[in-house]
Amino acid sequence: MADAALALPPAPQPARPRVLLVGTALVAAGAFMAIVGLVGVYISARTNALATGGTWLPAGSSIPLTPGNMAFATMLLSGVSMWWAVDAVGKNDRQMAYLALALTIFFGIAVINATSFLYSQMDLAVSSTPGVLIFAVTGAHLAMIILGLVYAAVMTFRTLGGEYHGRDREGLTAAALFWYVTIAAHAVIWLAIYVTK
């Protein structure tokens, strides 16, 4: 019996454990749930306020749609540039990869800028219930964006250092996955807060 075992052909080479990708997927899922939970609290509070015949936003406050739309459109564009970066690393096209990652980081910073501009236009006090919730939801998402940007930047430097190339691009794929989830969270916020208000 033991001889039969020794005569077996060698086992196929197992796939490299994708620890970073799996860990990132779990963290991204958790971050998405935090945003969804916050949006749920926002919707619940707004529904309760409207059900009692009141108004949601305080008098004089408004949420202008244009900066919100611009931020979301930029976020979608950053998704394309991130996909481009992962694809370029997959093809060992380092120059395109650097360009795409730099563009993604630029788009992310532009979203932060657009959101801060939106804050200046809302004229909304933090002490009101809508103020608490809107700043908490969008602030949490900004934190997620910053985390995603730092993650993408680290992976960019690692790519520059030659750690990721060709088929082995786990770190960059993980950063991209987190970024896509950040975009999905932005979509939820855009619809629930900026569009529906």
Next chain:
Amino acid sequence: MAVTETPPETVAAASEPALAAPRAEPRGLAAVLGSGDHKVIGRLFIITSLAFGLPMIVLGGLFAVEGTQPATLDVFSRDTVFQFFTLFRVGGVFLLALPLVIGVAMVVVPLQVGARAIAFPRAAAASYWGWLMGSALLVASYLMNGGPGGGRASGVNLWIAALGLITVALLVAAVSLATTVLALRTTGLTLDRTPLFAWSVAVAAILWILTLPVLVGLLVVMYVDHRHGGSSFGSNAGLYGQLAWVLRNPQIYTVAVPVLGFAGDVLATTARTRIAPRFAAQGAIGAFGILGFGAFLAGATGEIYKEWLVIALALVAVLPVLAILGLAGDLFRRGSFRLTAGALYATSALLVLLLGTLSGAVASIPAWSPAGSIADIGVGHAAVLAAVIASLGGVHWWATKIGLQPANEALGRLAPLVLLLGSAAIVIPDVVSGIFGDGPELAPDWTGGIEGLNVVVVVGTVLVLLGILAAAASLLPLLKAGTDVPADPWEGQTLEWLAPSPPPLANFEGDLAVVTSAEPLVDLSEEN
């Protein structure tokens, strides 16, 4: 046909970055403070959570003492009673049950899946130190008159921030544990062959990752709100109501998911037989986890807990526990059962969890128990106590992997029986009071409950404390270095018993063989 075979050299090379063994073992204080070794971190979690948890159980007992004669006894002053009550409820879950389960899982899970280290070891270490700092700050917030109902605004803010830190730290630990099971299993150990304890920890960790971030979000809102006047959540006392969903069913069941996995692994080994319907056991554990998804109730109080979905979840949650009990019965029927402390711990934890889920089912029915009654506290206690019993059982069962020597078996057999009795005496009176009286869930108000039953709760609390002390006494040998400590004292079935006792820094000596079944050690013994 041989059931194991030597893996090709390429296996080690292919997984080198994740599995590489550290070169030198740190010593002294550095071995504790700077360690990324999952066994050291797990031990720290176990010891500190018990140190934080025992005062919580004493607090529970003092509440019961006051409840026996609320009109004449004043154990707590009117000003502080609500703060102590919230410390008891929040501390029982976040300072005792969750970190204790995580501590045992952190030591055992990487060994069970044949990993050389836990995934993200530095993050795992950071999770412990973050949790410890958060727990210390949480207690400090109460000391400075903070917490829900506190009179000092900065103390209330500190409480919210501390609970946020604790939750994030536990989430980091959950990510490490789930990633270890999902991505660091040894060659051949497919997910369906994963030991039941590791599987249950993965299920629980994923559920925590999907639900506890909602609590973090809620705490962010609370913090911003409280810092700016507290317009959204009313008084300080309202903060507790917003997070009560974490402390009651269905969400509280996620804390107890590893109970099922622990019971499955221990009882199969004790019965010296394989688990026949393995997919059913894994399915039951997964189903129990899914039924514990309570994030959709975040911030909710009152009648929403009597909606059909919540009732249905509470009624169905009994079935997975019954399924694992049925599996245990099947193991006893087919195998040659040994009366070990581990088996008694497993059975006790399962029975307490069954009591909890049955109580949850009964308390969910609107005609029998109103929304937000004291019965819900009883259900929460059952889940927490089941998790604590299983964790103590885990420390006993895996003593040679966690500590330096096997635990004392005689004391170890006594402890779960005392804990079972004590738990029943704590849980049942709360459920009965909820059904036949009208004690509230969210406040320490004894006027609506059945006062006489609080005597039973006092006795139950004393028994639980004695049970924990007996368990602690049985675990004392773990602290002394021994000679010829057996690697496998139980004729184990899973990979952790291949590791030397105590396990070295890289867990295993030499390469592991390719796993070809869910019970590789049984394969090995049958082969020989």
